[in-house]
Amino acid sequence: MKRLQTKTTRLIAQTFERLDYQKLGTIYCDEGGEAFWEDRREPCRTLGIALADVLLNRLQPDGRSLYVGAGVAEIPMLFMEALDLERHIDAFNLRIAEVAAVNQACKGLPLRISAIDARSARGSYDHLWIVSVLNDPEQYPNVSALSYGRANPVTFNPNAFLEERTNIMAFAEACLKKLAMPALVSTSVEEIPWITDWCDRNRIQYRVEEDDYPTAIVEDPVCFIRIGEK
Numbered sequence: 579m580k581r582l583q584t585k586t587t588r589l590i591a592q593t594f595e596r597l598d599y600q601k602l603g604t605i606y607c608d609e610g611g612e613a614f615w616e617d618r619r620e621p622c623r624t625l626g627i628a629l630a631d632v633l634l635n636r637l638q639p640d641g642r643s644l645y646v647g648a649g650v651a652e653i654p655m656l657f658m659e660a661l662d663l664e665r666h667i668d669a670f671n672l673r674i675a676e677v678a679a680v681n682q683a684c685k686g687l688p689l690r691i692s693a694i695d696a697r698s699a700r701g702s703y704d705h706l707w708i709v710s711v712l713n714d715p716e717q718y719p720n721v722s723a724l725s726y727g728r729a730n731p732v733t734f735n736p737n738a739f740l741e742e743r744t745n746i747m748a749f750a751e752a753c754l755k756k757l758a759m760p761a762l763v764s765t766s767v768e769e770i771p772w773i774t775d776w777c778d779r780n781r782i783q784y785r786v787e788e789d790d791y792p793t794a795i796v797e798d799p800v801c802f803i804r805i806g807e808k
C-alpha cells in the first residue's frame with residue numbers, strides 16, 4: 579500500500595499548527611469551541627492522514643477532483659491529491675469564515691478553497707468528495723434526524739422533510755452529473771442512499787466498498803463508491 583510522502587505529512591502538520599483554533603471554535607461550536615479543537619485537532623490530523631493514505635491508493639495521478647463542503651477535515655486529502663498525485667482540485671465550502679481560516683493557514687502552499695456553491699464548478703471530474711453534506715443537520719434538520727435515527731415520530735415534520743429531500747436529490751444530481759465515468763465517490767455511510775439512488779435512476783453501475791474509515795470532526799465514517807465501472 580502506498581503511503582503519503584514525508585513532505586506531504588510535514589506540510590499537513592504545519593497547516594494544522596497554523597490554523598486559528600480560536601476562530602474555528604466560534605465557527606464550529608456555540609460554546610466550548612477552544613476545548614473542542616484542543617480535543618479534536620490531533621485526531622483530525624492523524625485520522626485525516628490515515629484516510630488520505632487510503633484515498634491515495636484509489637486515485638490516479640493527473641485526474642480532477644471536486645470537493646463539496648471542504649474544511650479542516652479535508653486538509654490531509656487535499657494536500658495528498660495536490661502533492662502526491664498532482665491532481666487538479668476544485669474545493670468548495672459555503673462557510674466563509676472556515677474557508678478564510680483554512681486558506682490563511684495554507685498561504686504559500688498549493689491549496690485553496692472557494693467560498694462559493696460547488697454547483698458552479700466547471701468541467702468534469704473523476705472523483706467527487708462529498709462527506710457529511712447531504713445529511714448536514716444545519717441545512718437539512720429533518721433529513722438528518724431521520725438519517726441518524728433521531729427523528730421523533732410525534733414531532734417529525736413530513737412536509738419539511740419532503741422539501742429537504744427534493745432539494746438534496748437536486749443537489750446530489752447537480753454534483754454527480756459532473757462526473758466522467760468511471761469515477762470514485764468518497765462519502766459518509768449515511769449519505770450512500772443519495773448516491774446509489776442517483777446511479778439507479780441513471781442506470782449507472784456502482785459498487786460500495788465494504789470497509790469504512792473513521793473521521794474526527796463530524797465523526798461520520800467515510801466509505802468509497804466506485805461508479806460507472808464495467
Ligand SMILES: C[S@@+](CC[C@H](N)C(=O)[O-])C[C@H]1O[C@@H](n2cnc3c(N)ncnc32)[C@H](O)[C@@H]1O
Nearest residue numbers: 647651670671672673695696709710711714795
Ligand atoms: C457538516 S459540514 C461538513 C464539513 C466537512 N466535510 C467535515 O466532514 O467536517 C457541511 C459543509 O458543506 C458545505 N456545503 C453545503 N452546501 C454546499 C454547496 N452547495 N457548495 C459548497 N459547500 C456546501 C457547508 O457550507 C458546510 O461547510
